[in-house]
Amino acid sequence: MDNFNSERFFTDTYKYLLNYIEPNTKVIDLGCGTGNLMELLEKDKNCKVQGIEIESPLVQKCVNKGLFVYNGDIMEGITDFQNKRFDYAVLSNVLQALDKPKEVLEEALRVGKKVIVSFPNFGSLKVRLKLLFSGKMPVTKELPYTWYDTPNIHFFTVFDFKDLCKEMNIEILDELYLTKTGNDFRRLHIFPNIRGDFAVFVVKRELPIEE
Amino acid sequence: MNIEEITGKKNNIGIVEQKIFSFEGITLDSGIFFGPIDVAYETYGKLNEDHSNAILVCHALTGDEHLAGYHKEDLDAIIAEQDPIQKKRLVRKLAGWWDDMIGPGKPFDTDKYFVIGSNVLTGCHGTTGPSSIDPKTGKPYGLRFPIVTMCDMVKVQKKLCEHLGIEKLFCVVGGSYGGMHVLDWTVHYPDCVELAIIIASTAQVSPQAMAFDEISRRAIMNDPYFNHGDYYGQDKQPNYGTQTARMIGHMQYLSPEAMQLKWGRKLQDKDKPDYSWDCVEYEVESYLNYQGKIFTERKFDANSYLYITKAMDYFDAKHDFSSLAKAFKATKAKFLCISFSTDWLFPTPEVKSFVKALRRAGKDVAYTEIETDKGHDAFLLEFDTLSKLVKNYIEKNGDI
Numbered sequence: 001m002d003n004f005n006s007e008r009f010f011t012d013t014y015k016y017l018l019n020y021i022e023p024n025t026k027v028i029d030l031g032c033g034t035g036n037l038m039e040l041l042e043k044d045k046n047c048k049v050q051g052i053e054i055e056s057p058l059v060q061k062c063v064n065k066g067l068f069v070y071n072g073d074i075m076e077g078i079t080d081f082q083n084k085r086f087d088y089a090v091l092s093n094v095l096q097a098l099d100k101p102k103e104v105l106e107e108a109l110r111v112g113k114k115v116i117v118s119f120p121n122f123g124s125l126k127v128r129l130k131l132l133f134s135g136k137m138p139v140t141k142e143l144p145y146t147w148y149d150t151p152n153i154h155f156f157t158v159f160d161f162k163d164l165c166k167e168m169n170i171e172i173l174d175e176l177y178l179t180k181t182g183n184d185f186r187r188l189h190i191f192p193n194i195r196g197d198f199a200v201f202v203v204k205r206e207l208p209i210e211e
Numbered sequence: 212m213n214i215e216e217i218t219g220k221k222n223n224i225g226i227v228e229q230k231i232f233s234f235e236g237i238t239l240d241s242g243i244f245f246g247p248i249d250v251a252y253e254t255y256g257k258l259n260e261d262h263s264n265a266i267l268v269c270h271a272l273t274g275d276e277h278l279a280g281y282h283k284e285d286l287d288a289i290i291a292e293q294d295p296i297q298k299k300r301l302v303r304k305l306a307g308w309w310d311d312m313i314g315p316g317k318p319f320d321t322d323k324y325f326v327i328g329s330n331v332l333t334g335c336h337g338t339t340g341p342s343s344i345d346p347k348t349g350k351p352y353g354l355r356f357p358i359v360t361m362c363d364m365v366k367v368q369k370k371l372c373e374h375l376g377i378e379k380l381f382c383v384v385g386g387s388y389g390g391m392h393v394l395d396w397t398v399h400y401p402d403c404v405e406l407a408i409i410i411a412s413t414a415q416v417s418p419q420a421m422a423f424d425e426i427s428r429r430a431i432m433n434d435p436y437f438n439h440g441d442y443y444g445q446d447k448q449p450n451y452g453t454q455t456a457r458m459i460g461h462m463q464y465l466s467p468e469a470m471q472l473k474w475g476r477k478l479q480d481k482d483k484p485d486y487s488w489d490c491v492e493y494e495v496e497s498y499l500n501y502q503g504k505i506f507t508e509r510k511f512d513a514n515s516y517l518y519i520t521k522a523m524d525y526f527d528a529k530h531d532f533s534s535l536a537k538a539f540k541a542t543k544a545k546f547l548c549i550s551f552s553t554d555w556l557f558p559t560p561e562v563k564s565f566v567k568a569l570r571r572a573g574k575d576v577a578y579t580e581i582e583t584d585k586g587h588d589a590f591l592l593e594f595d596t597l598s599k600l601v602k603n604y605i606e607k608n609g610d611i
Contacts (some may be wrong), residue, residue: 066607
């Protein structure tokens with residue numbers, strides 16, 4: 001699987017994620033890839049950033065940038081952190097590639113005061129039409145993989161994600177939808193959740209009060 | 212003398228010399244005061260005005276303080292050697308053991324940093340050890356030398372740093388056995404390390420590694436010429452045992468994959484086995500025998516091997532604390548930790564266990580596993596990946 005390509009493609013979404021992050025805060029980037037977002041957070045926002053990434057060559061790129069990243073599974077790496085240790089936990093374009101996305105989301109909500117989740121919208125109109133007319137799993141610019149060779153193993157739509165938030169008692173603080181035109185992602189305002197190729201959610205959940 | 216012309220090596224640090232620092236001694240972990248102590252060390256580059264650019268390199272099990280460059284007499288030997296193949300061998304053999312990493316423009320850049328190498332307490336390369344003369348008796352200590360721990364060794368390194376006028380080390384780095392020293396530095400001198408680099412090491416030696424250590428020690432102590440450690444000056448030295456110990460070591464440093472690739476089941480220079488005790492049958496036997504032989508040829512002291520492995524077995528970074536995370540709580544150091552995918556001496560899970568403790572303690576830790584088929588030996592073989600990581604880590608995270 002070609003994580004490098006996909007990361008470059010989605011780098012354009014980072015500016016929208018950055019808008020949600022206050023300067024001088026503590027951030028954990030879960031599935032941080034080559035650390036591009038982490039670098040921006042350090043440079044532009046003066047954040048204190050850590051990352052977790054499973055692919056060794058990607059981690060080594062992070063280390064070569066001077067970043068502090070743990071080489072391992074997200075669930076394995078995140079258990080070392082106390083509750084609400086970070087101002088933000090980021091799941092940038094990663095949830096759909098995880099074995100157990102719900103468990104990771106639970107942990108992200110535990111360690112992060114806010115969680116920023118971004119993902120490709122598998123329910124966009126473009127995808128729906130492709131599936132309807134071709135009868136095959138859609139391959140688009142945002143989802144450039146064939147079904148048998150893709151890092152994305154858990155497809156979901158924005159409606160699915162909202163259902164999950166309801167089920168998990170997650171509060172949605174903000175949401176925005178992007179579409180790729182030319183080389184840039186652009187924010188959508190009209191029927192965004194249906195037209196959007198890519199979604200960004202800011203969510204939070206207080207810790208349950210222990211008895 | 213032009214080093215590049217003689218050795219063919221670019222950016223070599225050149226001629227270096229061993230120095231000795233002597234002091235009254237230290238109180239050991241075991242409670243007894245031991246001294247006097249000589250420490251053999253070498254330095255490379257210049258200490259800056261505010262003494263903030265010092266890097267301490269902690270050597271591996273049988274390593275020493277000669278990290279880079281050449282000693283004058285060794286260089287003379289290289290110049291005198293006429294046979295080009297032999298010359299090449301000498302150039303490789305007589306250079307410091309981390310020559311590729313230390314020098315002008317190299318990852319540990321001697322134009323910027325002041326690099327220190329020192330031989331561990333109990334060693335046999337100039338630092339006081341069991342082969343040194345006991346001033347009370349006028350004879351070598353032998354097994355009368357006290358048992359020493361990693362903390363004791365680090366205490367001696369600390370004394371050396373103070374002697375050199377260094378309060379805080381910019382970086383402490385070590386692989387394998389040396390990595391344990393680095394961990395000990397951060398636990399016992401939490402304010403004295405800015406950057407720590409630990410490669411293929413552990414915070415606590417596993418029972419399996421301890422078992423191999425004990426087998427190695429038995430091999431030495433059961434050698435017919437061991438003589439309870441008083442073999443100094445004897446015609447016959449406990450070489451069989453020492454060679455066997457070294458063979459066990461080298462087996463641990465190789466991965467099964469590397470052994471398969473290097474030799475497989477290939478016979479040594481023949482098509483069919485001789486079915487005899489009088490010859491070497493397989494290439495793997497030949498390799499281990501060779502490693503054993505050169506180990507005693509370089510006169511590594513058998514007693515030192517006993518003391519050094521013993522210290523390793525006692526090592527447990529959380530020793531004085533209720534948990535590993537608590538042991539690391541006070542340190543101000545930032546960490547780079549590296550494991551090798553096929554290392555079974557200090558495997559990835561062992562490295563991860565102290566990395567996770569560091570993270571629980573809230574430290575800045577970069578951790579990565581390098582994919583390799585070279586096993587524990589990768590420490591000296593995966594040069595490209597390792598040197599890049601180390602160079603970038605110290606450049607980007609240090610204030611120099």
